[in-house]
Amino acid sequence: MIWQDGKLLSPGAVLPGDRVYHGMRIWDPGHSKVAALCHIHGEPPVTNARILYLGAAAGSTVSFLSDYAEVVYAVEFSPRPVRNLVRLARARKNIIPLFEDARYPERYLPFVEPVDLLIQDIAQRDQADIALRNLIFLKRGGDLILFLKLLSMGTDKKREDRITEVVNVLEHGGIIDPIVLDLDRYHTGHVAVWGIYSPCNNLEK
Amino acid sequence: MAKNQVNRAFQYWYEALQQGPADFLTPTVSSMADIIDNIQESRDNSELLPLPAWEEAVSAGFVPDRNGYLSLLRDVAIGLTIRDLEKRCDKDEAALIHLIRILDEIDQSISRLSEKIEDYYIALHPAGLSGNERNISSLIESLAKDQTHPLSHLAGNIQRVRESRTLISQHVRDYATKSLPNMSALCGPLVSARLLAGAGSKHHLAGMPAASFQVLGAGPSLFMHLTSGTNPPKHGIIYQYKGVHHAKRRVRGRVSRVLACQLAIAARIDYFRGVPDDEFIRKAGEKIYRAGKPE
Numbered sequence: 001m002i003w004q005d006g007k008l009l010s011p012g013a014v015l016p017g018d019r020v021y022h023g024m025r026i027w028d029p030g031h032s033k034v035a036a037l038c039h040i041h042g043e044p045p046v047t048n049a050r051i052l053y054l055g056a057a058a059g060s061t062v063s064f065l066s067d068y069a070e071v072v073y074a075v076e077f078s079p080r081p082v083r084n085l086v087r088l089a090r091a092r093k094n095i096i097p098l099f100e101d102a103r104y105p106e107r108y109l110p111f112v113e114p115v116d117l118l119i120q121d122i123a124q125r126d127q128a129d130i131a132l133r134n135l136i137f138l139k140r141g142g143d144l145i146l147f148l149k150l151l152s153m154g155t156d157k158k159r160e161d162r163i164t165e166v167v168n169v170l171e172h173g174g175i176i177d178p179i180v181l182d183l184d185r186y187h188t189g190h191v192a193v194w195g196i197y198s199p200c201n202n203l204e205k
Numbered sequence: 206m207a208k209n210q211v212n213r214a215f216q217y218w219y220e221a222l223q224q225g226p227a228d229f230l231t232p233t234v235s236s237m238a239d240i241i242d243n244i245q246e247s248r249d250n251s252e253l254l255p256l257p258a259w260e261e262a263v264s265a266g267f268v269p270d271r272n273g274y275l276s277l278l279r280d281v282a283i284g285l286t287i288r289d290l291e292k293r294c295d296k297d298e299a300a301l302i303h304l305i306r307i308l309d310e311i312d313q314s315i316s317r318l319s320e321k322i323e324d325y326y327i328a329l330h331p332a333g334l335s336g337n338e339r340n341i342s343s344l345i346e347s348l349a350k351d352q353t354h355p356l357s358h359l360a361g362n363i364q365r366v367r368e369s370r371t372l373i374s375q376h377v378r379d380y381a382t383k384s385l386p387n388m389s390a391l392c393g394p395l396v397s398a399r400l401l402a403g404a405g406s407k408h409h410l411a412g413m414p415a416a417s418f419q420v421l422g423a424g425p426s427l428f429m430h431l432t433s434g435t436n437p438p439k440h441g442i443i444y445q446y447k448g449v450h451h452a453k454r455r456v457r458g459r460v461s462r463v464l465a466c467q468l469a470i471a472a473r474i475d476y477f478r479g480v481p482d483d484e485f486i487r488k489a490g491e492k493i494y495r496a497g498k499p500e
Binding site for chain 1: 285
């Protein structure tokens with residue numbers, strides 16, 4: 001990925017509203033959680049990857065990912081932002097919009113090929129379960145990045161307990177050594193969980 | 206995957222498979238629409254086969270290379286998304302939700318602007334506007350008449366926006382009594398429309414428990430209650446119903462609870478039957494009335 005003077009840049013076509021630095025648009029960590037992750041921890045393997053992005057919304061993060069990746073499958077279930085997502089997909093060659101509920105991966109199963117990277121940014125109570133159901137798309141050894149919005153997991157438990165619960169669910173689903181990264185610097189109340197999918201570990205248990 | 210399986214999977218995409226692969230590289234618009242129809246139908250019957258890998262598609266001669274495969278997949282996905290968007294859209298419901306949002310926005314703008322105009326007037330005429338002898342609307346009226354006044358044009362505009370507010374609210378009333386007959390009979394068309402806008406759709410509204418109706422629109426104080434243990438909110442949007450906000454303070458919580466219970470039933474009748482149920486409306490109205498009476 002392209003870094004210049006501490007800024008993360010993106011080589012694709014400039015969209016209206018993007019800030020530009022040396023002819024390339026800036027991938028702002030305050031607006032995109034993937035960029036925040038790059039700033040805080042490290043770059044996910046997006047270059048020339050096949051990515052499944054759940055919770056694409058209007059597609060601002062997806063547009064940046066598509067600059068680097070080979071193809072991005074963008075799943076979004078809310079009608080209003082999907083219109084913008086379709087507009088974006090028309091303008092770019094490697095975004096495939098899917099207007100489906102990520103809880104039911106069987107609905108879009110026929111359209112998605114095995115992917116190297118699964119990114120999920122859905123603010124729902126059952127965020128971890130949704131991720132597990134979508135693991136069928138992930139290649140063995142592929143990366144799962146899960147952005148958790150802690151507030152949407154209820155307020156009756158402590159923050160640490162909520163995170164541990166998610167990590168346990170993921171470990172049972174075959175994600176080895178998920179690391180928990182705090183995104184509070186750029187996105188209040190959000191946490192990223194990053195792990196590698198290796199289903200054989202799961203069978204041994 | 207065996208070759209004939211590949212062919213079967215691709216039949217959704219290339220309907221006229223027998224005509225030879227060369228035609229499919231540039232599918233015409235009409236045939237593309239047919240293909241998408243086909244895909245949509247078999248997906249809704251959950252008969253859609255998984256897509257063959259791109260290497261198989263290329264070796265079977267359907268697409269020239271990986272880019273061709275992706276662009277085809279993208280065209281199909283975009284077409285399917287647009288179809289689904291159209292299918293999911295309920296015109297009456299969408300009109301109602303957005304008209305009520307526009308209406309509330311107009312109310313807010315009018316009151317903000319009026320407030321600023323009042324501030325201006327008070328600053329220039331510190332002795333005027335004393336007591337109740339002049340209110341804001343009569344001030345705006347007199348400003349609009351005075352052609353030389355710097356704010357006269359704005360005041361005229363505010364009056365015209367008020368007129369369009371009246372028109373829009375009439376439309377909202379019509380749509381709401383048509384689309385939510387039982388709820389409108391219980392708590393008035395405007396409040397029903399606001400509840401609908403808060404829930405997002407009639408489907409969501411019908412699935413909501415009565416307790417959610419009661420606190421719909423009272424989000425901040427509800428979360429304050431959940432996080433720091435303040436008193437729970439008694440009412441959200443339904444406070445705007447005159448039976449609730451005119452009720453005695455002591456019974457207001459009870460009225461809003463009973464109203465919310467009846468509204469939850471009404472929302473279900475509206476969603477699944479869609480016609481007014483006079484017997485239900487009479488009984489529910491009695492219950493709400495009884496809740497408002499102090500013992």
